[in-house]
Amino acid sequence: MPNIVEVAKQAGGFSTLLKAAEVAGLVDTLSTGGPF
Structure with missing residues (x-):
């Protein structure tokens, strides 16, 4: 599963x-799995 940075790119x-x-x-x- 891609992370939020990869998805945004x-x-x-x-x-x-x-x-x-x-x-x-x-x-x-x-780029990590969180939590944020």
Whole structure:
């Protein structure tokens, strides 16, 4: 099952969200199974 980061990348319409997660240092956290 893909994580939320993978789904956002595949969907293609979430570049701002992905950039914000990157700047905030949350990509690694959001790439795990959670909980968040």
